[in-house]
Amino acid sequence: MKRLRSRGLLAALTLVVGAVGAVVIPAQAAHAVAPADHTVFWNDVLLRTYRTVGGAPGPLARAGAMMHAAMWDAANSASCRLGLTANPVQDTCLGKKYLVNVTTVKYAGASAPVESTAIDYAAVTVLRNLYPGLNFDADLATAQQGVGTHNNQKEAVYIGQQAALAMKTARTGDGSADTTPYTEGTVPGAWRNTGSGSAATPNWGAVTPFSMTSGSQFRPQLPLGYASYSTLLASAGYAAQVNEVKSYGSAASTTRTADQTQLAWFWANDLDGTYKPPGQLFAHTTILAQLRGLSPTQTVRLFALVAIAMADAGVASWDAKYRTAIDLWRPESAVRLADTDGNAATVADPAWQPLSATASGVHFSPPFPAYVSGHATFAGAWAGVMQAYLGTDAVTWTATTEDPHAVGVVRTFTSISAAATENALSRIYLGVHYRFDADFGMATGDSVADHVFAHELTQWQQHGGVYSDMPACHGAGTALVSAGTYEEYQCLENANETAVLYVR
Incomplete structure (x- = not known):
């Protein structure tokens, strides 16, 4: 498949930057009337759930893929019921199933199940299974306003529930519950706790992917191609990586521009209470789907593809972080402990702090290894699917953020690749990643997107x-x-x- 995205992170970005009080994506899920697009409605509910539960991005992306892929199977099953033939090309199915095509008829005479209801019940059933402590009854009531109780409606409920059940069954025992603790390395270069917590989700790279054959299918090369900490840290390339983030990512940086500072915060969303990195990209998906005037059936497929790709991006990036010969320390450790790296081109600064900070201003680095960047991998996967689905990279849109350090900030992008590139580069300016984390994270996500788009939910x-x-x-x-x-x-x-x- 021909790719449309910009391959390099130095591609020019065309941005319009301002500060306003309006929020582009509403924080609330409730609609005054039944939603026009049920996929967008339940995606809003998902983002609200992200804000409530918080945590690492991998589990959140997994939840998104479970919900959106089940919604696709539900919508597809309902559509298939309108006309199955001896030749699949002539069927009324929306495309290839993800897990299941619910063909069993439960209610007599239900030849045209209500597609939106099938979506509603797939979504709410997945969310109830994942988050039993949360209540989604009001959301379901809003989505189902004005819907009758005829057999086509009842059949749609059944289809949605069966699609959700298939997803629950498929993801049971997928490794996502593995809490085996991580043993920190002690040699220079190895990741260690910087004060923000012990290693988060260290086993996520072994989680069963949604589409990839394994978390290592698109594993990038080791940093700069070196196979050991000592050879990496002694290299000129490593010194250049460290010195760049030391200069541009410092809390007290005098080289970082105002725009670079703003985009660092715009894309951060590391803190609980925000929609987190996957949620921000889901929010951009909503904007682009509405901007392009996608139909409900087009929207449910787009979100499912994006969600599957981002879930696998989370697995792939965590595989690179934790399951290779180098679990690389964060820039915070690299700068503070530079006198231990054996490289004369780096100089230690024990007081150095990244720009990244909590809402109260306490500086921190995310509690997991640096290589590769999760943000960059998510961005690469998102961009690849969006470009392939829309058939273009040239789209202009404006979006905002939920990071508390950039409240009210909006940024305008003129291409999908520009947004993804900015997302990846933002981690350097935030002081939590090196440039090769961004480069190879984007490339990994790009490969995930290609794979997902070629193999999942395909259409004749x-x-x-x-x-x-x-x-x-x-x-x-x-x-x-x-x-x-x-x-x-x-x-x-x-x-x-x-x-x-x-x-x-």
């Missing part, structure tokens, strides 16, 4: 022209599948015995 598309007969069509389809270009094919015979090839 015609390939080539008209074939002379069915054997010729089948031959072409078999060759494409054998080459790995597509996963499956179907041939449709015309009245004159010629054939048309469809692939996905």
Whole structure:
């Protein structure tokens, strides 16, 4: 698949920056009337839930993928009921199922289940399973305003619940509950607690992915290609990485510009009470979906693809952080302990602090290794899916943030790649990441996006022209599948015995 994004982090950014009091994405989930788009409605509920539960980004991204992928299966199942045929190309399905196509009819005569209701019950059932201590009854009541009790409605409830059950079953035992503690390294370069807490979700890189074959499928090279702490820390490249973030990411920096400071806070959202990094990208997805005028069926597919990609980005980045030969220390440790790294080009500053801070101003580094950046990996995955789905990188939109250090700040972007690049670079200016964390995080996320878009929720598309007969069509389809270009094919015979090839 041809990619549209900018590959380098030095791509030019065109930004319009201001400060206003309005919030682009509402914090509340409740709507005065039944929502026009049920996917957007439940995504708002998801972001409210993120603010409530907090925690590390991996589990939050997992929850998002569970909810949105189940919503897709529910919507797809309801749509499939409108017309199943002997040839899948002619079905009314929205696309390939993620886990399940609920085909069993529970209520007699229910030939047209209400798609929005199927979405509602998939979403609320997943959320209730994930967060039993929270109450989503009011959200469901809002979503279901004005809906009757006919059999098509009841069938839709059943479909949504079954899609959620399939998701719960699939994710049971996926490794997300592994709390095996992490043993910190002691050699220079190895990650250690900087005062913000013990290692967070150290086993997340081993969680079963939603689409990837494993967390290591797109594992990046080790930092600068070095296989040991000592060789990495002794290199000129390492010194350049440390000195850049030491200068630009310091709380007391005189080299960081006002705009760089603002974008550092804009993309942070590390603190509990915000929608966190995955939530901010979901919020941007809402803006772009509405800006492009996507239909409800287009929106449910887009959000499911974004959610699956971000969940796998979380697994991939945590694999790189914790499951390789180098669990790299944060810049805070690198600068303060530079006199132990054996590199004459770095100078220790025991008082150095990153710009990153709590709402009360206490400076901190996130409690997990630096390489690769989770923000950058999420951004790369998000951008890749958005570009592939929308078919363009050139979109202009304005968004805000929930980080307490940038309340009321809005930024305008002229491309998807510009937003993702800024997200990645922001971690250098915040003082919590090196440039190679951003570079290779973006690249990893990009690979995740390519994989997800090629393999998940795919839709039939015609390939080539008209074939002379069915054997010729089948031959072409078999060759494409054998080459790995597509996963499956179907041939449709015309009245004159010629054939048309469809692939996905």
